[in-house]
Amino acid sequence: MNRISTLLTGVMLAFSNSAIATTAAERSDLNLRPGVSDISLEVYDLHMLMFWICVVIGVLVFGVMFYSMVMHRKSTGAKPANFHENVKVEVLWTIIPFVILIAMAWPAATTLIAMEDTSEADVTILVTGSQWKWHYKYQDNPDVEFFSLLATQQEQINNKFTKGENYLLEVDRPLVIPTGKKVRFLITSDDVIHSWWVPDFAIKKDANPGFINEAWTNVNEPGIYRGQCAELCGKDHGFMPIVVIAKGPAEYSTWLQEQETAAIRANEEEQRLLAMNMSMDELMTQGKKVYDTACVACHQANGGGLPPMFPALKGSKIAMEKQNIPVHIDYIINGKNNMPAFGKQLTMSEIAAVVTYERNAWGNNTGDMVQAKDVNLMINGK
């Protein structure tokens, strides 16, 4: 199949003057990826089979037509023949395509049945889409769960910084799965429909709110595999990538253990923060960090928002008036209109910091400070 990729590359060089740096089998910029599971290879072969059948049909049909266009021109003295309607020919050109279709349908059906068999999985991961991030939860290790957000800087997107190699295809916390094990994904959504797509696994499955879809893979090679949300899910649909790291089973276990320990430690840290007060400087520094990952896409770096869909925070009543502090915290925890809920994604100290930041940045200068325990009161106090 390498020859095919090379051929396609040759065709496309006419269009593209850039060097195509990847090895053809790994990742082509012009063709489907063979991928890294047995299923994805089957899908790739099916794709190439279909492609070549279509090419042959095209060459035959267009060949006959172009022959006619050259040989049967009035200008070269061609006289029109008078034949029409021939039952034999018409039956033939109905039957032959039908036979070709059966030849295609057979391998397609076999692969499809294998793809949809999610039974007897070794590892199960719950994948939840929301605007505009993914959340992963290891069902067999319930302490391990995390959000996975776009890691590309806003400045790269706005053309202020040079774009990195994995522009728009990098996340802060990638999903990690073991190689050589059947990994099952349970896929759902918290808001609109998203679609979880990793081309190297030949998985694309919609995340439907209120319903759970299943998919599975068994990855043959360790590596980093990148994908994107495939279903239009609102403003930042183009900015919610997927990154999966496949590790050998031993390495995977180590990683999983580290995550469990880290989760426990983070919980303790949260409890500690609840008992103390952070200074204004600490809150502002931490708050800006949170703002730049969670809020900036809609409310913008200058707090001006993109009204009216995404209101300004700068000078807003909610962010300025003292009696609105609980409302302000509530919107972040539970969401409001177009704004998603961040209660699950951010820790209490992070929410406290970002509220403080929004009340004191861009000339809002209210001097208000919100501490983690205030947020705790909102969440657990009522």
Place this chain on the structure above:
Amino acid sequence: MSTETVNEAHDSDDGHDAHHEHHIPKGLLRWLFTTNHKDIGTLYLWFAFIMFLIGGAMAMVIRAELFQPGLQIVDPHFFNQMTTVHGLIMVFGAVMPAFTGLANWLVPMMIGAPDMALPRMNNWSFWILPFAFLILLSSLFMDGGGPAFGWTFYAPLSTQYSGDSTALFVFSVHIMGISSIMGAINVVVTILNMRAPGMTYMKMPLFVWTWLITAFLLIAVMPVLAGAVTMVLTDKFFGTSFFDAAGGGDPVMFQHIFWFFGHPEVYIMILPAFGIISAIVPTFSRKKLFGYASMVYATASIALLSFIVWAHHMFTTGMPVAAEMFFMFATMLISVPTGVKVFNWVATMWRGSLTFEVPMMFAIAFIVLFTIGGLSGLMLAITPADFQYHDTYFVVAHFHYVLVTGAVFSIMAAVYYWLPKWTGKMFDITLGKWHFWCSLISVNLLFFPMHFVGLAGMPRRIPDYALQFADINKWVSIGGFAFGLSQLIFLVLIIKACRKIGEPVSDQVWEGAEGLEWEIPSPAPYHTFETPPFIK
């Protein structure tokens, strides 16, 4: 195509049909009050062309943003409005009205009828359209912007997560639907009741046949679309939960309802094209269409099959494997009657006496490029492979091949073919050839490379993309701008034709053209077949 037509017809036939012409107002009011099928056909065609240019301008915005990676020109929310409204305008504002315009002009002339059966409804079905699109376009200027959920308006993005302009979107789609249904009823009633004596069903030109079947499809599925938008409206504003799992509904049910409309809709936009190509190819091959009867049966089979394949748009939604198999096999089956059509056109050209006038150039381009779109459609039918293709630029390439180089090219072929009959003058052939070659080259530069970025993994409906897609997107954008500009050549050509600049043509216009419309004078008089012809 212009006021002159009626005046000339009026002058020359004054004594004969004075009672018809007596109350015809002049100027704008004439167009507002007209019940004449030719006038209404002209209105539809101009409307479609204007919408084609507006929808095209939105495509230019999309391609300008995608020229380079990074956000340069528009913000993602506006980008989504552009893809949404571009799709709606091209489907409901350009392609469908253009075919209705052609039906208005041609169906009565082809079956020997004096006019459409329901002329006043005909006026009404056209004149509500501009309001529908005025509402849709004005929503772009609302607070919060216009619809931004894709032309497929999947719930819950279009219900809980959309802006207030959704109401305007719903009302405008309702009006478009009413217009389409009225137009379709008119076509059906005209064809069933007003054929000239001797014009049996199996003697009707294929354009009439394909439009008859299209009209039935329209009547069957436009109410389904109306139901879908109404449910979106009540889910959004009146607290129902058709598509909200929290209230016992199902967002995937929206997709089933939408595509039960949407797939027959695809054939609504291509069956009349088959009729057009089946008229043009025999004319310039100087040879009878190879298999008339099999063409009729193939059209009917495609129409019937179109009702049982809708879920091939939804393979990734998580259907049971048995359903996926059913929709895969049913979809593959459609390629059989479609193949019959292509084979028929090629067999018609075989050992003909071919010439390559502008309509024939467009028809041949249609056959090749539509077939490419059909073949990529066959690839998309294969469910396991579709998991990879779905919602990528491969799909964008596929449906633009069938809709732009398919439906739109056939409309252009039709305009070039029948324009001399309408105006009585040959169009500017040099401009026509320029238009053809510029369009052909640019449209392939625009859509062919999309197959490759799609396969390489670029999702559709994104305003920004990873760096490995940059080179191809640049060329695609250049192709897009060139294709857009090429249409201005067409605009100039049409304006010249409407101003009656050109050589006078004979009644038959094209050597080898057959059918009733080529037996009446050129330009076609304001009223034709007031006494029905007799078909042997």
